[in-house]
Amino acid sequence: MLRQSLLALTVASALTACATTPSNLSSVEENSLESKQESRAFDSTYTIPDAPRYFLEGATILTGTGEQIDNGNLLLSEGKIEALGTDIRAPEDAIKIDASGKWITPGIIDVHSHMGVYPNPSIRSLADGNEIVGPVTADVWAEHSVWPQDPNFEKAIAGGVTTVQILPGSANLFGGRGVTLKNVPSVTMMGMKFPDAPHALKIACGENPKRVYGQKGGPYTRMGNMAGYRAAWIDAKAYDKKWTDYEKKVADGDAKAEAPKRDLELETLRGVLKGEIKIHNHCYRADEMANMIELSKEFDYEIAAFHHAVEAYKVAPLLAENNICGVVWADWWGFKQEAFDIVRENAALLELAGACAIIHSDDEIQIQRLNQEVAKVMSAANDMGMELSRAQSIRWITYNSAKSIGLEDRIGSLEAGKNADVVLWSSDPFSVYAKAEKVWIDGAVRYDRGDKTVTPTSDFNLGIIDPEEDRP
């Protein structure tokens, strides 16, 4: 018995563990044991550092819920937002920060980043972002490729980015699991991992799979892509049934029930079917998004978001109806045929249709100024007569982003009780001249433009040009 339990812990599989669970535990206890053990391998080791209370005074606050508070105050305490508004007062023990003339937003969330998996320097030795060997690699986890010393992370926090979803690359139909990280320095990936955040499953539509696998056994066409997804979901359904049957036997007290063999690929797809893993689907063209929605209905799962959705504006009402976020760039286009039908107002048109609009970077440079990306779209939309406010538009990189990765109860807006992920901007963040001055993650200052010692620079940067200095 003991040996079996240890084994179960070692393989860290709740489902295997079920076989050794004493039958006198109630099913509730069993479930909690199950979830605990399942999450043991690669679980987050992130801890919130001790921090004083902070009272930010007299700022223009964009809350991320669609509100703007002028001359507002914000109190951060024990990792959380304690209060905000115009009439709250500074507690005596709080560090007061004069924020008059400055702006405050929630920490920025980038739901499409390859930091750590395609790090700098961009050399083959460090390029671990895409297991390109076959069209279905749902078994790989991006977190196992994350190099925490990527010097990109600290540049991103200088642009106010507090949370990132790291996705694997997009050659495959199923590219693997994505992971959500807090943008904090750590020697290990687990030290950055957002506790209890759902995994993502990266799916890619269109040109990439057919280009990469067309001469390597397929898919060669878009219909081949669709056949590939469907075949995988059929397998996933069968796998799901096997495990569900087994779990039922265990729940019914069958001590002799034998656990099916785990299959990492199908385990990921089963996670989607169970609603535990969120689909983040790289999909440019409107007609393909519609097909992918049909597919999700055929196999009964949900799609969280379409990424790189250059043509999202063409199916904006459909995305709204199906509660799917359109994740877009402000203005990238023309690099391939499926990225030809650019409109600069894409995110704004999604908003107009009542859909969830998100701006992502997918880029080491753009992640450093997502605020400017939002500003460009808002200004283009207002030029054509829409009346978007900063308070509305900032949600494209805060609240809506949090929603798509299943963390809107914890981050993405400034509301009492939520995690204190906060950016203090030198001026209006919709200006090219604005800079993030201070950034808090869980109430601790993790970036300070005036104090480089707050966060240690990446190991990579130490003495690499001049032995006594850090890389700029």
Add this chain to the structure above:
Amino acid sequence: MRLLAMRTTKLLGAVFTMLFVGVAHGNSAADLFLIKNAKIVSDQGISSELTDIAIRDGKISSIGKDLELSQDYQVIDAKGMPVSSGLFNANSQIGVREVSAVAATVDAATKNEHFTASLRIVDAFNPSSVVIPYNRVQGISHVLIQPSPGSGLFSGIASVVNLSGGDSVEVRQAAMVVRLGNTGSEVAGGSRAAALAMLREAIEDARDYAKNKSSFNAGNRREYSLSRHDLQALIPVTQRRLPLLVYVDRAADIERVLEFGREYRVSLILGGVSEGWRVADKIASAKVPVLFDPIYNLPSSYETLGTRLDNAKLLHDAGVTIMFTGMGWQSTHNAYLVRQSAGNAVSNGMPYGAAIAAITTNPAKIFGLPSYGEIKKGKEANLVVWSGDPLEVMSTPRYVFIKGKSIPLVSRASRLRDRYYSRIIESNKK
């Protein structure tokens, strides 16, 4: 009825004016403009006083306070909005790259080893590219189109084109593009030292060829490292009539190129210059201008370890003349975003006027375009009226003039936008 009558009268009036002006001045009324109450954007910054600018015969015909002109001029009241020159992106492939992943639409480089220095990228320029209207309505009027690396050390000849969509070529031979550093090293067999050796050999061969053409053609000359056309294309470089635009990033590599320029008596422009700030004084004293995108700050390779956001500020402080491209890898389809790159350079310490010069007057001077880049009487009317500071991401063009013609603010993108905007409005009503 009254409205219709009025319209007819107006239309007739316009037709008469057009006929009259057309006969008298070779101009149509549509090409006479008076921009009133504008703030001039120049290398001195944004002026605080209001100025009027008249456009006629494709040029700025007069400029000053409270200009009084005939009724033939269409009046645009800028109401204090800034007016800049049409912006210039100094490294783009507009017109030679339509859809990057569709090879047949990309003419930016060749694998053909026979044509390297002699590749005239402008021969492939397509003035009907959809990329042109998209960018000019965002305020770009000119770009330097540059070839990508091909199979040789020399990528080919860069040219200046305007984005009028018509007669576009402004400067056919603006610079000879060569890539050293990592790219050159690869071409040369694995060492940046070999790349520099190849460059020296090419210049020596071009000089020798220039002096001995007839004996070469008679078959009485040693073999050269490049084809006859490539050598011919390099002759203007050896005579300092065509600048050599050398892409190089590492500080030490920059120094080697400066030494090469002195020794081989060629006029240089440096591209890339990620670590330019480390040797800024040397670049300045060699009087070599630089061309780069100031948005980069990550060590994408071991030769760009020193990349930093205040590279532009540090180079400017040292007295180096700067030209910008950008933003990021989107400098073709979104060539207009060079102003966002420039804005970020200002945000990181570069003086505002210097950033404006880097996307207007500097490339004009360096690439031989004397009529473009300044808002002065007699200069070509390449002008943009902006809703605000042209380096601000929130600003957009209200009027764009290229060579005195008013550009309709329409592109394929705006057509798509309008189509689906109305569909969403319809759908919302349901």
